[in-house]
Amino acid sequence: MDAFATPFVQGRLRGEFVSVTIQTECAHCSRPMEIEIDSDLNYHVGEEDCTPIIFNPDVNLLELEEDSIIDAF
Numbered sequence: 001m002d003a004f005a006t007p008f009v010q011g012r013l014r015g016e017f018v019s020v021t022i023q024t025e026c027a028h029c030s031r032p033m034e035i036e037i038d039s040d041l042n043y044h045v046g047e048e049d050c051t052p053i054i055f056n057p058d059v060n061l062l063e064l065e066e067d068s069i070i071d072a073f
């Protein structure tokens with residue numbers, strides 16, 4: 001499941017604030033990174049000098065062909 005879609009969708013379905021924390025590493029230098037994403041699509045990176053490129057997929061909900069928004073993300 002997509003790391004951005006999960007807290008957004010679960011937050012809407014439950015009607016509450018939800019967040020996920022992703023522990024990963026830089027694809028360039030392999031330095032560990034921790035990224036928190038919440039149900040309002042805000043994100044916070046744990047490491048102060050780390051600026052990863054984060055994008056939000058452009059999904060047209062009115063012309064959704066997938067079974068769910070999660071599949072579209």
Ligand SMILES: [Zn+2]
Pocket residue numbers: 026027028029030031
């Ligand atoms: Zn790096």
